[in-house]
Amino acid sequence: MGMKIITSGVDSEYVLANLCEDLRSKGYEVIEIDFGKFKGNVYEYLEEHLGGPIVYITSAHTNLSLRVASHIAPIFTTLYPNYVSPLEMIAYLKPLVSMYIPHDLLTPYGDTNLNEYRFLDVFDYILAPYQAAEVERMIASKGTKVYEAGWIKYVSDYKHYRNTQESSEPIEMMLFVSMVEHLRTKYGVNGFVDYLLPLLRSNVHIKLPVWKDIEIIEVALKEIQGVEVVSAQEDSISLIQRSHIVICNGASSIHAEATLLGKPTICLLDDEGITAEDQKKKLEHLHNLHFYDYRSKQAIPDDLLENIRQKSIRPILKNFDFTLVDMLIKQLTVRS
Structure with a gap:
């Protein structure tokens, strides 16, 4: 054989x-x-x-x-x-x-x-x-x-491997969500959506990770007018490359991918699943990463977003x- x-x-x-x-x-x-x-x-x-x-x-x-x-x-x-x-x-x-x-x-x-x-x-x-x-x-x-x-x-030629016709249009803000199982277990689907609601504006794309029954949350998010829900199956790297700003909660591989690809990246600091202090410790070695305190569940100010948007650096991945x-x-x- x-x-x-x-x-x-x-x-x-x-x-x-x-x-x-x-x-x-x-x-x-x-x-x-x-x-x-x-x-x-x-x-x-x-x-x-x-x-x-x-x-x-x-x-x-x-x-x-x-x-x-x-x-x-x-x-x-x-x-x-x-x-x-x-x-x-x-x-x-x-x-x-x-x-x-x-x-x-x-x-x-x-x-x-x-x-x-x-x-x-x-x-x-x-x-x-x-x-x-x-x-x-x-x-x-x-x-x-x-x-x-x-x-x-x-992957250098991700469209070949993914067999996808994914758009190459730029994305203003790309929101990735980590700690999915913690948030879903603690808040339920509706509470999960409420947790994200202050971040969901018309120029935001949102992607959840591939995880069990994630489609249920995707459906709930699609009911919010003006928000672009990207399939969990889509390639995260290509989405990061198209984005002006990347946002993610927790302490995630996404933070590392986005910053190492040179993208201005925001970490949403809160105490969901991992404390804000532990988040900082895990991520402190990454350059071009900006912390935003999300414990009060307030939208990210426009002036902060505009300031961060200008800070792309050379990718090293x-x-x-x-x-x-x-x-x-x-x-x-x-x-x-």
């Missing part, structure tokens, strides 16, 4: 679709498992596809199993009862080689609550979005090779290198 590529992740944390399409175009057999969509028993499903050498690629939190999630994020176990962590997948698949591609640009190698960096050496390759040398210093085992591959969500993944797999083919 020929080599198979198996990938895994969950909903907005599954960022490998473009890579999989590229690999299929090169003739590889690719099996994608997005636990936001997958139904049934994953082990039974995999059993049907086992045989021959396997390359395993993941963008999921390395050691976030259902058992761990039941202690630190119980809602995760309810939303994704069939989820299997990368550690469990590696133990089951026994792949010829495994690769880790981060899904979060803000904390690519995990937040402090999971100590994920301690598990990086279970992978053969880490495809870092940037600063590969710093990642190498975090890894205990020298058997793990780190490559600076660029940002997986930053690099497109993801698909050819690197192909090269690493071809090396395996020769060896096996």
